[in-house]
Amino acid sequence: MERVRLRLSVNGEEREVLAPVHHTLLEVLREELALTGTKHGCELGECGTCTVLLDGRPVLSCVTLPVECEGRPITTVEGLARGAELHPLQQAFAELGAAQCGYCTPGFLLVAEALLREKPAPSRLEIAEALAGNLCRCTGYLKIFEAVERAAERMRGAEVARA
């Protein structure tokens, strides 16, 4: 099996791995880097479960080749928290029951993070549109919308407090 040396910047850490050349970013994250917080639901780019951020934008890691990601920041769910402190989105998802089985949650969190960086005060429709590529079978999405709204509000509040 032909392997390729990859230099990846994951959650702010420079990592070097030797991975089979055809392995996807999903496989490299989960198997080479043991970052199993990134989940998979189809491995065909259909369900959004494996979403991570590349250059701060959501990508489907199951259909992304890691060679394309060299030198570009990758964020996985493990990179959302600041040390032991959960990201406001993670906190809101936990408080409001937006994670039932929790399997789709990492993907939703990362898409929502990218959304809030671009639009700190999104409307309900803008949230729904941003998250439309991610499937969740447990929640009916409503608690997820509420959690994104609550996190957005808190993050705006924190911005104001800092200013």
Added chain:
Amino acid sequence: MPEERRDDLTVIGRPLEKVDAAAKVAGQTLFADDIVLARMAYARLLRSPHPHARIRRLDLRRAAAHPGVLATLVGSELPIPFGILPVSQDEHALALDTVRFVGDPVAAVAALDEETAEEAVALIDADYEVLPALMTIEEALAREDARIHAYGPRGNVHKEVSFDFGDVEEGFRQADHVREDTFFFEGNTHLPLEQHAAVGVFGPDGKLTLWSSTQTPHYVHRALAKVLEMPPAHIRVIATPNGGGFGGKSDPFGHEIVVCKLAMKTGRPVKATLTREEVFYCHRGRHPVRMWIKTGVKQDGSITAMHFRSALDGGAYGSYGVASLYYTGALQTVTYEVPRYRFEGVRVFTNKPPCGPKRGHGTPQPRYALECHIDRICHDLGLDPAAWRRRHAVAPGTVTANQMEVRTTGLRECLDRVVERSGWGERRGRLGPGRGLGLAASAYISGAGLPIYWNAMPHSGVQIKVDRGGGVTVFCGSTDIGQGSDSVLAYVVAEELGVAPKDVRVVTADTDLTPVDLGSYSSRVTLMTGNAALEAARKLRALILDAAAKRLAVPAGRLRASGGRIADGADAARSLSFAEAAALAEAEHGTLGAVGSYTPPRSVARWKGAGVGPTPTYSYSACVVELSADRETGLLRVDKVWIAHDVGRSINPLLVIGQVEGSVYMGLGEVLMEEQAFRRGLHKIPSMLEYKSPTTLEMPPVESILVETLDPEGPYGAKECGQGPLLPVIPAVANALFDALGVHVSEVPITPEKVMAALEQRYRGPQMPPFTYPPAVVVPPLEAAQPARAPDVDPAVRP
């Protein structure tokens, strides 16, 4: 009598975070495929490409010789059959000589990595003699010569039932109006986001461990012991947190047995993770059901008799099918007064993936038919469908014609609440062209009255230990599939011991460590594990309060336990910390531990078949849907849903509403788009892109209303909430379509094509298959039965 509402509760009834929420949002919850062990090998299964065939040749020599392959496995190495129900032990981990659906497992390979295993599977030389593929109920019934299984009453009939509860013909004679309707509910699948995965380890001590994404570790444990011919004491099954279940992970599966056997052959841990396509073919989802319903009513709408027929397309194996079949006829009587009832049902084998339990198990299909039928009757008689349902709702304390006992019901209140909130009275029929309101109601069990295999033991067990530092650990066999069952255990124990839920450690779903709970199915977990936890916690509470009472010199009855302290109710200054009290209790009584268990009350029903339907208590739901329908395209858009659910008592309203909203979502998916349909033996759309399910953009706003009836059988009065609220959503959409466009589509899903056909008067409703049901078993009314006799229930359900 309902329980009295306790106002001293500090944990129960609060919208608390789940105990496992932080791990889930941090991405730290370990699902089955996240498990990686040293020296772990990877398994792949070869699955049948034919819907029905005999295996003529199976040669694994090339696969075995492929570099990196560690072991191969064929069906003859696992010859013992298994199946979830004792009467349907009709599956093999790998096919012995016949394959019965595309996707039936045939052989397996373990290799150093997944790709090598996949390459090796491609090298397996399998040759099949193709047999007739029976893809519809009609074909299966017509081809008595081509049997899919050698068991069953005849041909491809898996199970047929027929019961008379009262003289329905006399009831129809007394009726002023008799209506008949035929319906079809296409099957659909669970589509959990997590693909099934399992890891087997066989230790040098001869003991086996399986981690699996299963909802029913206890039943998997039993199946492994049987098929592998090992003492159960040498097998440990650990259910990992399920990444969605919905019933799809409730059967023991071939791949679970295969990883164990391959672990035994290789001496290494072996993991198998199914592909999404394999998950579609594993299925065990909603049965396609044809239904015919005939009801007689008086002029005022009161029912004189009801006759219900179902025909289920079961797919290739038994699975839970016998129970599913009974469920299609069991709960029609527990919502509205039905004085005389006849039920006839049949389940047929076909060469498709096996059907089984999906959220609502066997009841969404008949509930859809019944609620549409009721609306049509109301239309015939010029009655308001909401008022009709309210007027004819079963009263608490009713024993129905088929001997189901309704102890508490919040149905009327649920109806009132959704009628009021939706503006039903003022808005129905007045929303303008293409817009409509529809209503439906339903009931569901809070756990089944009987276990899947006959035994006299509890359905749920809980063990609690308290340590010297005040730490509390709860052990229970239940499996958290996202519904929050681990949290319910923590809440109940925290409430009783007066500590915070975060001070309670929960250990679940591990057959080595935890007492048996039958599993996360039939909406049984909150009620049954909650009661078991309550019993165990109250025993410990008594010991701890007793010790505290002595130290504080206060009568134990005056003590209050909350917020981690035990204090005199009359003088809060006299208090001890929970940890101090626990240490005193340990000094006095020895190591602190207690057990609790729960067994449902005995059903009043006395007929063969009454193993399905009885429950400790029924939940009730009512739903109003507002929708817009496009006359030009047939597209339906649900604009708003109001739903009220009688949950008895919310252990945690946040989680209850989560279940209600999730149920609404899943019901909308089923009625508008989801279908598990086949073409020439192949699943038409085995991918998440083409199997349409609602996205964020299809999800309407939902107003959830919780009704609390404080059921005396439930912990703190609680009933189920995970499945029941799905049931009324589907018929409410169908009824709203009629209000919007004045057309009936008598099948689910209601696709735009069907709506257009109905608008253009091209729609031909579904037909019942040609089938003669067996002569009815006449069930005498309860008062004529022998009350002292043991219940004589169908061995299919209670062998």
